[in-house]
């Protein structure tokens with residue numbers, strides 16, 4: 001039977017996904033979160049006309065002839081307005097951010113004046129309206145400046161603060177529980193016994209999830225028994241995880257128990273095994289609201305499957321609209337052979353070319369166990385099923401890997 005295509009598998013993972021419910025978080029914590037509602041401004045900015053410069057608020061008519069001598073009747077600083085109307089031949093000392101009284105219609109910058117006791121001599125002509133920021137020039141109360149589903153940037157936070165929001169309604173962050181499986185796994189820093197290997201996959205997976213704004217927890221390692229694997233799946237449910245990510249035990253071997261354990265716990269498996277290299281044994285299913293992504297154990301396969309499927313799922317649950325990886329154009333830095341039936345994601349180095357597309361050079365060894373090559377890669381070259389051989393210099397499609 002033909003394996004499910006990558007695009008169909010991704011569609012199945014994203015089927016019916018809705019953004020998680022909203023919660024209020026303070027502004028500092030709202031960075032990179034996704035806004036759950038349209039945000040109308042609670043105020044007009046600036047609320048009244050304000051001076052853009054340090055100088056003198058005057059009536060333009062009084063400085064029609066230069067030089068003009070005006071009598072200074074008071075001072076206006078930011079936050080200290082003055083209830084005093086200007087009469088003919090009068091000026092008010094004003095500083096940047098000071099409220100411009102209705103009676104003044106221009107601000108002369110102080111460099112264009114000379115102070116003489118209680119008088120000021122204006123030496124340069126200044127047009128009416130100059131150096132005044134009118135009320136509402138930035139925005140008005142009720143203006144919707146941030147829309148629901150905006151992915152909040154640093155600049156959005158200042159805007160929201162300026163709109164007078166101390167906290168923001170955002171979609172809850174997905175919680176990801178990562179479970180390793182395998183009798184052979186020991187923790188980094190210990191001395192592995194015969195045939196044992198150091199567990200590594202989860203570190204990249206949790207960091208990848210956190211980098212996408214998720215909360216990630218480590219469920220540790222389950223031994224290769226049904227009891228241990230099922231108990232770990234129950235722990236994932238009890239933790240309130242939105243996504244359970246398992247690594248290992250996904251293939252067809254006698255010790256590959258993950259699918260059976262998931263089914264025994266009630267997970268409805270949507271697919272198992274897809275036309276993807278690396279990552280053929282990947283599986284996906286649901287248990288109530290918890291989505292399960294069953295990754296292969298090979299370190300490269302687990303990371304690439306998480307990158308291709310877990311990342312868009314996290315983004316969709318977070319409420320983001322830009323959930324898909326960007327496929328970009330590059331040229332091949334070396335020849336590649338014809339592809340077989342699975343869609344291939346070749347680990348590649350990316351070099352910038354001064355006059356054109358970046359150059360993607362697949363690393364020499366693409367085996368799905370090679371962590372060194374994965375760590376050195378900067379992009380994935382995407383090869384469609386059965387794509388013909390392609391030569392150095394020919395165009396190719398790449399997805400950039402995270403560089404953090």
Ligand SMILES: Nc1nc2c(c(=O)[nH]1)N[C@H]1C(S)=C(S)[C@@H](COP(=O)(O)OP(=O)(O)OC[C@H]3O[C@@H](n4cnc5c(N)ncnc54)[C@H](O)[C@@H]3O)O[C@H]1N2
Nearest residue numbers: 180182198199200201248249250251256280296297298301
């Ligand atoms: N007869 C077949 N054999 C295999 C097939 C197949 O179709 N038919 N598929 C191969 C492919 S493709 C992959 S990918 C692997 C995936 O198998 P599993 O998901 O069952 O992975 P494991 O056997 O548990 O582990 C594979 C490898 O990775 C190491 N591993 C596992 N977990 C971790 C971890 N947390 N950190 C570091 N390394 C880990 C494990 O020790 C193994 O060496 O199956 C092929 N076989």
Ligand code: MOO
Nearest residue numbers: 278279280301368
């Ligand atoms: O899909 Mo497996 O990841 O080719 O090694």
